[in-house]
Amino acid sequence: MFSIRRFCLLALSLAHVWSVTAKSSTGDSVLVVVDPKRQAQYSQFLDGLKDRGYDITFRSSKAEKPLLIEDDVPNYAHVILLAPESKNLGGKDITPQNIVELLNLKTNVIVTLSPAQTSLSSLASEFSLILPPPASPLISYFPKRDESPTLIPISVPDKSSPVLTKHIAPVWFSGIPQALGNSPLIVPILKAPAESFAGELLTQGGSAESLVDAADKGGEGLWAGSSLGVVTGFQTASGGRITWLGGADMLTDELFQKSLPDGSKPGNADLARDITAWTFQEELVLRIDQVNHHIVNTTISKELYTINDNIVFSADISKWNPSENKWEACSGLKDLQLEFTMLDPFIRTALPPVPGSPGKYSVSFRAPDRHGVFKFVIDYKRRGWSFLHSSTTVAVVPPRHDGYPRFLSAAWPYYAGAISTSIAFFLFSALWLAGDARDSRKGQKGAKAQ
């Protein structure tokens, strides 16, 4: 008894501690792979994470341990790779294949790029991101400023990405851009300024000709303009999130504090916060708690429906609330749809929220006049939001043998025919038998019967 109480207390206190600190919906352990010499440069960024409750483990970019994945189980909920320069990404087990594996195991990853050629460039192409040739950082000569043309203040338009929650001041950026492919899983977070381009820096021995050469080599591929991304998110179909930062410098203390050309404070810290909040599954995280289906006016869930049944389908959806640290009912989705499919959707209808019951979405529809194995499918994919997918299989069967209407008004001719024949036969038999008694010529009938 005592031990149970102690255990309960312990659990309570643990839960309390946990609830105060952790913010992510998937866990609070973070592995940061960083060059120990440069670790101090990121102190503000990492302290910010710690303050938000993350439990940070450091791993030197030259060390082999701790491992990312052991026995096919990821050791950390989130991984930040802050050592972009090192040739092998900082460790034997940090390979492009393993990073994809991590994402498949629902570990979230933040990757920082550098102008140097690393194995990350081949990884990026798997994510439908295309990196510029080596040693061509993003360059912009606007606005006029004292800093190097590779250190660019980028203004962050409000609401330009679902990831960004509030107004963010322009941020300092130094690094390489990414051209975005046409994968629908990409979540662009920050785009390059319209007047920027990627190329060799002219002051370091490059020339205008080399720029033209580069443009020739890449076909049209002049890496320029606002279609390039500098910070790009990617959410895998399995739900893992990865964010590609064009350069690690934007997370350094120096750029966190360096004032913008107009003298105001940069938005780097805010952007870093938003990026980590999204990547580490704090924001825009939805889940389907349960789905329910039953016949109208009943409550029992059935495995079998009869054709033309009126079916009610409802789903409970909740959203992760990082400040309260719990799942909250979410009635805010306006464009949720339900499909009732067998190979093709037979019914596709809006699944509206039920007023008055938070988090509940419900629709009632008539089952198609077709028997088969159907699926209730919710497939909600919105850029930036976690994907909602639910598929429930039910069979739709023809009516039971006694489930058909018993008497049909259309069948009256047949009923009348059957009844009149029966009556006629009865009368005929009666008359025949009655006539037989009076009739003496039995011999003829006997012969006929023969």
Place this chain on the structure above:
Amino acid sequence: MPSLAYPVPTDLSPTTVKNATSFLKIVALALISGAAIASRLFAVINFESIIHEFDPWFNYRATKVLAAKGFYEFWNWFDPTAWYPLGRVVGGTVYPGLMATSGVIYNVLRALNLPVDIRNICVLLAPGFSALTAWATYLFTTEMKNESAGLLAAAFIGIVPGYISRSVAGSYDNEAIAIFLLMFTFYCWIKALKTGSALYGTVAAVFYFYMVAAWGGYVFITNMIPLHALVLMLMGRFSHRLYVAYCSWYVVGTLSSMQVPFVGFQPVSTSEHMGALGVFGLLQIVAFTDLVKSHVSSQNFQKLLRVSLVAAGILGASAFAFLTYAGKIAPWTGRFYSLWDTGYAKKYIPIIASVSEHQPTAWPSFFMDLQMLIFIFPAGVILCFKELRDEHLFVIIYAVMASYFAGVMVRLMLTLTPVVCVASAIAFSSLLDVYVNPIEPDVPAEEAPAVEAVPANGVTETTTTTGGKKSKKADKPAAVQASGSALSSLFAAKSPGKGSKRTTGIFGLDSRGVVLLNAIWMLAYFVFHCTWVTSVAYSSPSVVLASQNQDGSQHIIDDFREAYYWLRQNTAEDAVVMSWWDYGYQIAGMADRPTLVDNNTWNNTHIATVGKAMSSSEEKAYPILRKHDVEYVLVIFGGLIGYSGDDINKFLWMVRIAQGVWPDEIQESNYFTPRGEYKIDENASKTMKESLMYKMSYYRFAEVFGPQQAVDRVRQQPVPKTPITLDYLDEAYTTENWIVRIYQVKKEDSLGRDLKNANAFATGKKGKKSKPQPRRRALVA
């Protein structure tokens, strides 16, 4: 007393003889039943008590549902695991007679406190019913000739391989009970026709209903009986007996057959049933003309007859044509056309042609299935012609029709077998009658007392006519009275008309002995043949295979069950398995997993979809697999062990069936080498090598042989050494002898790449460097 070839006891009273014969008859029938059941147990002894082949697995599964949930649940059973995702309304698409029979037996035994496993009932149902078939055949043949012929026929049908092939223990198929029902319905029909009894007509109708509920082959009865009636009418043998028998059979039988959900309104709406309806109508007309004839003078009657016949003919034909045209009567089905044109199915309905039992019968299989009966059978038919009573016409028509159909389709050998047994028994017993009869033919000078008596009773007719029937009936009791010896009277009665007055005949014991010994030898050899064929050819469950070790001992190859149990143990309960349709019932029965297609080939498009997936390349097949939620793909591969019934050998049928639906995407010619050969070695065409089926069959096959050249043992061709890569499937399981190979379908890549690239990345191959999409045209300087 006539002179006898061998002594016959004379001091036996007729009752003793009668009792002894009936006792012997019962013993003989019991022994025949025993032999019929015992010879079907080879399968259980050589292997085990297991359900055989393909269709029986479905019947077994359905029976389990029936036994567990009761008849109403079975009737309303919707099987969501078959034909995924279409599902199958089993209650309405099945002939429930077989399952209902087992269900009744199961419940009766349980009520008697004999708890028997439903599987054992299913396994032993066919042997049990074969004993009943022997009895029904005995009754039928007794109506044709006499009881000794009946016993012979029962013995023949009991062990003839043509029937055993479909009724060994474990062969739990509709045919198992259908042949009994067929013979018993025919017996009741003959009985009804002979006696003009509405009772027998109704009994025939009841068994007809049972037959309709049990087997699709009931259409054979539906057309045989009307044909018989029609021929009788055309021969001017219309009688009130025929009228009563046919009408009671047709009306009761048709109404009751419409109660079977699967049949429904077919008896009044499809062409196959129109013959019975037409003959029914014709009978009414003929009966009516008969009535008119008896009231109207003959000259007027002739006119009336001519006019009304022409009118009725024109009306009937035009009504039939109109209804067919208007779609009220379904046109003939493909299976029906393929009965007349054996090339039809191959051209238009490959799915029917692809079934091996729908192929035309090879000549040797007639001998294999019927042995000596096939030679004696025509003699029996000719003997029927000699007597030509109404019922003999039935045998003749049956023989002609069934012979034709047996030649068209292998499986219809089954319907030929009973009539072969009946006709052969008639011939054989006639032969024995002549040669066992001890009465020596008379020397013209002598006049035996028996001879005096017999002609007085009208046995002088040597040629049988239509009138011969009555005289035969009459002479039987007369002969018994006339002859002093009860036994010799028996012989005399058995060979009426061949009797005593003729001077030609068999003299002496030696001539009798030679023929009889020969006959006995033939019979004995027949038994040996049947036993051998049954044990060697027809007792393999085909779920379990057997091969011989080098020392001659039996080696069991159990790959099928190994694979199905793997599926059952290691996959999710709702994991959909795709395979060619042959294995659908087995997967459902043994692995208990949903399947895309199965042996109930009702949806050609769905089967063609599977065919298309199997014959396309991986990239093209993958969307099909995903759309149908397929998680596992199962192929049968015999190349390692030399099992010739594998999927590569069936592959061309998949291609053909797919081509029938998607002629633009799948072409049979692409799967042949440029020289038109079907090859799997280096020369195989590119399409062939890229097809999913080829890849799944030969994936990692060459590795087994190490440095040696890999050889496919079925096709005797070397297999290319270049390793086959599978990007969209993973090998999940391969059985001991590689007969069954199971592949798991990969999920879509989580990064949204196509799986080929994802695979290349995962194995560390460098992808090609991509460039940003050009958004503007470059200026040309």
